[in-house]
Amino acid sequence: METVLIVDPFSTGKLYAPLLKAQGVRCIAVISTxxxxxxxxxxxxxxxFDAVYNWEEGLLEILEPLSLSAVIAGCETAIYLTDYLxxxxxxxxNSRITSDLRRNKFSMQHALKKHGLANIESQLLSSPTRIAEVVATLKDTATYVVKPLNSAATEGVVFAQGRAGVxxxxxxxxxxRKNDLGEINLGFIVQPFVSGPEYVVDxxxxxxxxxxxxxxxxxxxxxxxxxFVYESLDTLDPRAEELQPLTDYARQAAAALSIEVGPIHMEIIWSADGPVMIEAGGRLHGGIAPLLFQQVYHPxxxxxxxxxxxxxPRPRTDAVSQISHGRIGFFCSDEQRTFAAPSSQALQSVMEDEAYCGHRYFIDAGDTTPITIDFATCPGLFWLQHLSAPQLDISTANLRKKLWC
Structure with a gap:
């Protein structure tokens, strides 16, 4: 029987074990810290899992005799330990020598630049002592992005105008300070804001x-x-001719990050000058997206x-086809108010919607809703799938009315 080890099987990393077990593969978990x-x-x-361990170096004596078939990174926090193991x-x-390229936002951009690929010029600050030095190089008329080196999603990301804003x-x-992943922020980077439609390539x-x-x-x-309030995320056909510049660039960027095995989640802006990577991770797309993809893509x-x-065996590079249309819709709160869950009648009506797959709130009944300005203040989401793309618009309007009003 094959045995695999999953490091930090959290977030979408928890989806691996049930599928592996169904294929007769034994699963072991290691919690990195x-x-x-x-x-x-x-x-x-x-x-x-057959066993769950907390990481320590002595654990190698238990792991080595198991003849593991794979070590899988469950989520962002797993990258360094997965590569080491x-x-x-x-x-x-993936080599632990290049782990930083898949976790450190400054190193990612440096790798793109080194390989002659479109990148975002980034300035690194490991402590506040460099603030004056970096600010002096900026323009008062430009918009910048300030972000932590090793956070996830949009945590700690700030859009700033000119020197004073940065x-x-x-x-x-x-x-x-500790971020949402439980890690200490290693520093911050300052980047010019790049405008254009935002894509995700997995x-x-x-x-x-x-x-x-x-x-x-x-x-x-x-x-x-x-x-930059996110309204929805729509699936597209990976084989569409108009997307080829995007997918070609994504492959080149993945190679620059030295990713040899496993999934890559890459966020890209298609700017006026062409696609440019914002950041990437050597792990699955987060949230409910992988479950939606099971209904939208094959394989x-x-x-x-x-x-x-x-x-x-590796499939053909164009093996993935879109078999239906999918959407993740994000709720938006325009005011602070006490959140009340929808009525049972509203929920029944929602479940009868032909494109409805599910919904999730990030707040509880009785909580005060945040004013939505980014992902971190998004109060919830829903997801849809249908053979007809126009049906997604109809269902979106229906669900926003019934689930968030």
Whole structure:
């Protein structure tokens, strides 16, 4: 029986074990550090694993005799330990020498630049002592992005106008504080803001050959004083001719990040000068997206990732086809108010919608809704799937009315 080890099987990393077990593969979990936040570790489904260990170097004596077939990164926090274990246990994977390229936002951009690919010029600050030096190089008329080196999603990301805006953002940044992943912020980067439609490309690497598993496009709206409130994420056909410049660039960027095995989640702006990567991670797309992709694409991201980790034959590079249309819609709160869950009648009506797949709130009944200005203040979401793309618009309007009013 094959045995795999999943490091930090949280977030979408918890989706691997049930599928592997259904294929007769034995699963073991390792938790990378005891500093992970509770909202992560609560995701652990212990019954999916033959054993669950907390990482320490002595654990290698238990792992080495198991003849593991793969070490899988469950989420962002797993990258460094996954790469280390694949190396010391002599299992095909991504080199720990290049782990930073898949976790550190400054290193990612430097790798793109080194390989002659479109990149975002980035200035690195490891402490507040460099704030004055960096601010002096900026333009008062430009918009900048200030972001933590090693956070996830949009946590800690600030859009700032000119020198004064960047200086204020950096002085108020969470220096040396724990982020939502339970990690200490290692520093911050300052980048010029790049405008254009935002895409997500999910790939799976088979010995350095990249299969495009999904392409999605965000729709953003201007609301609540923010230009970047996310309204929806729509799935696209990876084989569409008009997307080829995007997917070609994504493959080149993945190679620059030295990703050899497993999934790659890449966020890209298609600017006036062409596609440019914002950031990438050597793990599955987060949230409910992998489950939606199972209904939208064939083969899908999860099954491809498992095949890659287990060394199964690589499919054709154009193997993934879109078999239906999918959308994730994000709720938006325009005011602070007490949140009330929808009535049972409203929920019944929603479940009868022909495109409805599910919904999730990030707040509880009785909580005060945040004013939505970014992902972190999004109060919930829903997801849809249908053979007809126009039906998604009809269902979106229906669900927004019934689930968030």
């Amino acid at each position: 005891d500093s992970l936040p509770k909202h992560f570790t609560d995701d652990l489904i212990r019954e999916n 694949t190396e010391v246990l002599r299992i095909p994977g 200086e204020s953002a950096l002085k108020n940044a969470a220096w040396q 790939m799976v690497a088979f010995d350095g050959v990249y299969i495009i598993a999904s392409v999605c496009r965000y729709t953003k709206v201007q609301k609540n004083g923010s230009m 899908d991201l999860l099954s491809l990732a498992i095949d890659s980790y287990l060394g199964r």
